[in-house]
Structures are given as C-alpha cells and as structure tokens.
Amino acid sequence: GYVNRDDLTAAAFLDDPFAEGGRMYRTGDLxxxxxxxxLEFIGRVDHQVKVRGYRVELSEIELAVRSLEYVRDVVIEARTPEGGTLRLxxxxxxxxxxxxxADLERLLPDYMVPAVFVRLDRLPLDRNGKVDRRRLSGIEIAAGGTGGGAGGD
Incomplete structure (x- = not known):
C-alpha cells in the first residue's frame, strides 16, 4: 500500500540511522x-494492544466508557499479571x-470490555494536570476480582 504513495511512506517510515540511505518502519513498538x-520490548507508544487476536486502541474503549452519562473520567490500561494473560x-x-x-457489554464487542473495573474518587494527576499513568500502574489489582474503590490524588 506504500508503492508510489510518498505521503503514506513518509508517515510510516523514517530514515535508518544505522544504514545510509536505509528506511525503518514505524511500528509503534517501544x-x-x-x-x-x-532489542527488548517495553510497550507501545500509541496505546494499541492485541486482545484475543484483535488489535484494540485503548482510547476507543475510553471513548465508549466516557459516553456513559454517569462516568466522569476513565483510563484503560492493559495489564499482564505474572504468568497470566493480558487483561484490560x-x-x-x-x-x-x-x-x-453491563452498559459496556451493550456498546462494545466482548473482547473490548475490560475484565477489571476500579472505581476511584479521582484519577491521579501529575503537576501538569494530566493523568499520572505511573501512579495508576502502581495500583494493585486483585487476581480475579473486579477491583475496588480507592482514592487518588
């Protein structure tokens, strides 16, 4: 799909700093x-994950959750417990x-419905007022449960 499409090529490929004149594909992997x-895989830069063989943008799920009139804010994370499988x-x-x-099951395919829901008083924010994902990643999730309510900053 990139042949004779300079615009798509420029968006998906970048100059290879290791091979003169070479190009590298921008995968989104970090x-x-x-x-x-x-090379050690750390994660994705675009919050895209694979759930049961489907590519899922976490922001797509966040948008669906935010559409529920009683939800104020949401952040979706993909976590893989030690020895376990990825869950949202x-x-x-x-x-x-x-x-x-139940509300999300009516809006989303089953593979996009989070396995765990953690209700917080507020999402933790950094100094710039953005969601502090590092602090979220420090919140322990019960092995099989739906999570519990916890306060945030």
Whole structure:
C-alpha cells in the first residue's frame, strides 16, 4: 500500500540511522537496546494492544466508557499479571452507582470490555494536570476480582 504513495511512506517510515540511505518502519513498538545488544520490548507508544487476536486502541474503549452519562473520567490500561494473560483494566470516576460492565457489554464487542473495573474518587494527576499513568500502574489489582474503590490524588 506504500508503492508510489510518498505521503503514506513518509508517515510510516523514517530514515535508518544505522544504514545510509536505509528506511525503518514505524511500528509503534517501544524498545530499548539492552546490555547484550538485543532489542527488548517495553510497550507501545500509541496505546494499541492485541486482545484475543484483535488489535484494540485503548482510547476507543475510553471513548465508549466516557459516553456513559454517569462516568466522569476513565483510563484503560492493559495489564499482564505474572504468568497470566493480558487483561484490560478500567480506572474510572463516576457519579452514582451503575452496572458499568453491563452498559459496556451493550456498546462494545466482548473482547473490548475490560475484565477489571476500579472505581476511584479521582484519577491521579501529575503537576501538569494530566493523568499520572505511573501512579495508576502502581495500583494493585486483585487476581480475579473486579477491583475496588480507592482514592487518588
């Protein structure tokens, strides 16, 4: 799909700093070079994950959750517990009580409905007022449960 499409090529490829005149494909994967000179996968830069074989943009799920009138804010994370399989976790703030899982099951395909829901008083924010994802990643999630309510900053 990139042949004779300079605009698409420019968006998807960048100059290869290791090979003169070479090009590198922009995958969206975040990696680092370790001490053994192997590339080590860290994560994605665009919050795209693969759930049961489907490519999913976490922001797509966040948009669906935010469409629920009682939800104030939400952040979706993909977590893989040690020895486990990837599961989606929804950290959210809401007014009143509602069955968020049931509401999402009517809006989204089953593979996009988070496995765990964690209701917070507020999402943790950094100094710039953006959601502090590092602090969210520090919140422990019960192995099989739906998570619990916890305060945030």
């Amino acid at each position: 990696v680092r070079l370790n001490d053994e000179l192997d 976790v929804a950290f959210y703030t809401a007014d009143g009580d509602a069955d968020i899982r």
